[in-house]
Amino acid sequence: MKYTRFIKSSFWIALLACTSNVFTACEDDITISSENNSFGNIEGNFGYVKSAAGAKALTAIAINGDKHGTGHLYFELNKATNKDITVTFKVDESALNTYNQVNGTNYPMYPTDKLSLENEGITTIPAGKRKSSSVELDIQPGGTIGTTYAVAVSATASDGIETSSNNESYIYLVTPQATLPDTEKGRVxxxxxxxxxxxxxxxxxxxxxxxxxxxxxxxxxxxxxxxxxxxxxxxxxxxxxxxxxxxxxxxxxxxxxxxxxxxxxxxxxxxxxxxxxxxxxxxxxxxxxxxxxxxxxxxxxxxxxxxxxxxxxxxxxxxxxxxxxxxxxxxxxxxxxxxxxxxxxxxxxxxxxxxxxxxxxxxxxxxxxxxxxxxxxxxxxxxxxxxxxxxxxxxxxxxxxxxxxxxxxxxxxxxxxxxxxxxxxxxxxxxxxxxxxxxxxxxxxxxxxxxxxxxxxxxxxxxxxxDFIPSPSTAIKDYNYYLGTWEIQTVQSFTWTGRNWNQRGPGMKFTIRIEENIKDKSYYVYGWAPYSELLEKYPLTAEYIAENISIRIPIPQMLHNPDTEEPLMWKMHWATPGSTVNSWKIAESNGEFKMFTNNDGSITLKPFPFQPNIGYTCIPFCSNDDGKTWLYTHTIFQQAHPTGLNYNLIKK
The missing domain is CATH 3.20.20.80 (Glycosidases)
Structure with a gap:
């Protein structure tokens, strides 16, 4: 595809506006657009005004108090020439006016009497090279604090480089700010x-x-x-x-x-x-x-x-x-x-x-x-x-x-x-x-x-x-800290082998959801595997212990008393498996899941008291005779059931 040699400068300014957002690198030789560097079949020589330090268009330079600001600009050709090329930069208010018109912006020009270019804006592209050395744009303090100004700099090049096609501009924003505070607090x-x-x-x-x-x-x-x-x-x-x-x-x-x-x-x-x-x-x-x-x-x-x-x-x-x-x-x-x-x-x-x-x-x-x-x-x-x-x-x-x-x-x-x-x-x-x-x-x-x-x-x-806006730290452990989704990793599980329960089954991983029950006092716990369907309807209750900012899940606990909607009574027990797929023995003792905090921010729930509960897991039982008889009626009998001394929780 051939490019017309004579293109209005306003087109290049509009092109800059359209391509500036594709900047992703931080190198001096950043690519504005992949199309712009496919120069093999482009007719004529032209170039671009670019900022050093990989700064994309409209990068803001802050002016703090009476301190100067500095921009760094260079000129890059589409292809090297066999002779030195002289490049002359200039502060160009007309280019900013064109940019504002094309893009619907209204940036005021920074006071031009506060702007100057190094070496009067003149630099050279050596023969055989495509890039000039950079020229500093000195920005003296001035303007009104709180106003966002802009500075447009354009360039012309010598020796046959078409000025009508290379007269592109680069625009910095300039933000005057108050003098920075002195916060010296000691020698160290x-x-x-x-x-x-x-x-x-x-x-x-x-x-x-x-x-x-x-x-x-x-x-x-x-x-x-x-x-x-x-x-x-x-x-x-x-x-x-x-x-x-x-x-x-x-x-x-x-x-x-x-x-x-x-x-x-x-x-x-x-x-x-x-x-x-x-x-x-x-x-x-x-x-x-x-x-x-x-x-x-x-x-x-x-x-x-x-x-x-x-x-x-x-x-x-x-x-x-x-x-x-x-x-x-x-x-x-x-x-x-x-x-x-x-x-x-x-x-x-x-x-x-x-x-x-x-x-x-x-x-x-x-x-x-x-x-x-x-x-x-x-x-x-x-x-x-x-x-x-x-x-x-x-x-x-x-x-x-x-x-x-x-x-x-x-x-x-x-x-x-x-x-x-x-x-x-x-x-x-x-x-x-x-x-x-x-x-x-x-x-x-x-x-x-x-x-x-x-x-x-x-x-x-x-x-x-x-983030640019802060949130309450997850390191602060209070009642609100435990709300949300947690992933549980258990040490081991009970697994049905087809003939008996293997008490040394592999660990399990599942997700629970902790929601508010009574603010600053208790929670609902949903999703405990493999009973998530039941516990979604009748969740476990966890208590918040304000004295040590921890949680506990008392066991056994009543999940549901009979009502007209559900005539069965449900209760979560400690239990151990029997010799058949659906045989479980209910523990006599009461206990709890007690919380420990780990150094990496995770928490561990451990069944207490330790020794009697080594072989226990939490099992929901129901009763159809007001608690005289408890029946295990979980429907997926062969699923693994989590057990062991450690239930490790990581917040998601």
């Missing part, structure tokens, strides 16, 4: 790394100091984007869909934390490629620092945290721009970041090597007369619940001890280490993997008292990974 700063593959960074903002009301966490690290190499061998930032979700929703995820006074950093992690913090040559380090700056500027991060793990350094040979890995090259990268981001925070996460060799995954040495200690803001030792320090980094910049908060971790804060952090002058304490569904208040109170002589207050609200 608390860092929280959050695995955004599973968790929401907003959860870190739900903890405050009891007296000062300042945030408990000073820094939240988005863990993690990756360093990779593109097809030209240059390092770039790769973001998986979960990190991309954070970036695309920076106004709903990053900004709310910052408005509470919490700094938000982006963690950069190796990704099983030769690219890493220690393998970038001098020019590659400079290029990657500029790449990182575009992410920090556009998405409004307060800093970068490096984690030098998972890079395949043994494969650096043959990759232009990479060098033999060294800690000095790590320092070079830190230096280049500091040169172009002097007002941003830079941190390093390091840990012991799994092979037992000395740790080398931290920067070391002087670069251009600058000591790495002077270039860094903080270091974090990441072997959890252990203590380690770096001799060449000032202790006020070090976190020598960190705590893993994962559900699978049973670690509690080490009071001796916390005291050392405070008493010996260390500047940071870190936690890793804050997870929804956990109640951390006891641990955080220990930390708060040790470091700040103050308790922590939790809102008891939490966010799911993609």
């Amino acid at each position: 700063k608390t860092i929280c790394y959050i695995e955004v593959n599973n968790e929401n960074i907003l959860n870190a903002g739900e903890y405050t100091m009891e007296n000062s009301k300042k945030p408990f966490f000073d820094i939240v690290n988005v863990f993690a984007a990756n360093i990779r190499l593109n097809e030209e061998g240059k390092p770039y930032v790769h973001c998986n869909p979960q990190v991309t979700f954070v970036l695309e929703n920076a106004d709903k995820l990053i900004r709310p934390l910052q408005q509470k006074g919490i700094k938000v950093h982006l963690t950069i992690l190796g990704d099983h490629t030769p690219a890493g913090m220690r393998s970038l040559g001098d020019e590659a380090a400079k290029d990657f620092a500029k790449e990182l700056k575009s992410y920090v500027d556009i998405y409004g991060f307060d800093g970068i945290s490096f984690d030098d793990e998972w890079s395949n350094y043994e494969q650096v040979g043959g990759h232009p721009g990479l060098v033999v890995p060294s800690q000095e090259q790590y320092s070079r990268l830190i230096y280049e970041c500091r040169q172009i981001m002097p007002d941003k925070q830079i941190g390093v996460y390091w840990c012991k090597q799994e092979n037992g060799e000395p740790s080398i995954n931290y920067p070391l040495g002087d670069i251009e007369g600058k000591d790495v200690n002077d270039l860094l803001d903080y270091t974090v030792f990441g072997n959890y619940n252990l203590w380690n320090t770096l001799n060449h980094i000032n202790i006020v910049k070090q976190c020598p001890y960190a705590l893993d908060l994962s559900k699978i971790s049973l670690l509690n804060p080490n009071p001796a280490y916390l005291s050392r952090i405070k008493d010996e002058g260390y500047g940071y304490f870190a936690t890793y993997n804050l997870e929804a569904g956990n109640n951390y208040i006891d641990k955080f109170n220990q930390i708060g008292q040790a470091l700040y002589s103050e308790n922590i207050v939790w809102t008891k609200q939490e966010y799911g990974r993609t």
Whole structure:
């Protein structure tokens, strides 16, 4: 299919509006549309204005108080030429007017006297290349807080590139905001790394100091984007869909934390490629620092945290721009970041090597007369619940001890280490993997008292990974916690073999539903297998024990007294099977299902008293003579019946 060489710019703006929503990647060379890159049979040369850092159209840049904002734009051709191409960007209010007209929007233009382009907007696409270097758009503070503005930037190109077909615009939104609050609460700063593959960074903002009301966490690290190499061998930032979700929703995820006074950093992690913090040559380090700056500027991060793990350094040979890995090259990268981001925070996460060799995954040495200690803001030792320090980094910049908060971790804060952090002058304490569904208040109170002589207050609200509005935390176990659907896994079952009951049958899995009976006192329990049909009509009753926030199911219990609709009397008993398919023996003793809470948030119901009930299961019996005689009349006689000491429940 041939493309007409002369196309009005308004068409390209409309096309941009139609295609911007297909952005899914986080790389510098994102694909706007698969059709736009099928260039083999396209006549003529044309190009696009794009944003660095993979920012889709209408990405919002926040202007906090008197701070400047920065956009990063580049120009990409549909095909390379054999000569250098000069590209000139300009702020283009007419392009914004066209966009508003085509899309039915009404974005006001940001004050043009507050906008300027680096090098007067002029850059070059080298011969044989398709992409220009990026040009910074400086956005000075101005405008009205609460108003969403827009900035459109268009470009023209030299040497036969048709201006009528390449004069497309890119549009940023600009949101002026109030100056961020100062929440300094002491010398020690608390860092929280959050695995955004599973968790929401907003959860870190739900903890405050009891007296000062300042945030408990000073820094939240988005863990993690990756360093990779593109097809030209240059390092770039790769973001998986979960990190991309954070970036695309920076106004709903990053900004709310910052408005509470919490700094938000982006963690950069190796990704099983030769690219890493220690393998970038001098020019590659400079290029990657500029790449990182575009992410920090556009998405409004307060800093970068490096984690030098998972890079395949043994494969650096043959990759232009990479060098033999060294800690000095790590320092070079830190230096280049500091040169172009002097007002941003830079941190390093390091840990012991799994092979037992000395740790080398931290920067070391002087670069251009600058000591790495002077270039860094903080270091974090990441072997959890252990203590380690770096001799060449000032202790006020070090976190020598960190705590893993994962559900699978049973670690509690080490009071001796916390005291050392405070008493010996260390500047940071870190936690890793804050997870929804956990109640951390006891641990955080220990930390708060040790470091700040103050308790922590939790809102008891939490966010799911993609939530923007909180819900009551599932970690808070009260009457409402038990309402809902639970999956039961039993240890064993009674199974009819065709000749007798096998008391060592395999475990069973089934779902029960717990609904309100009397608020804050009792529940109805539906779905207990294999009697769900009967118990759907006449459910079990469970009691809520407020003293220890638990539940119990008393056994035996009456399910139904005779009435005109159902003349049979039904009762749930403890029972054991006899020698035939439908023979059961009713137990004499009373008991209950008693609840225990497990570390992973699940609960276990156990039949009590233990010893008499080892062989028991719960069986519904009916009577047609007012309880003088009890008959088992379950209709599917050969189904397995759950039994055993443990009934494990997981909330669905």
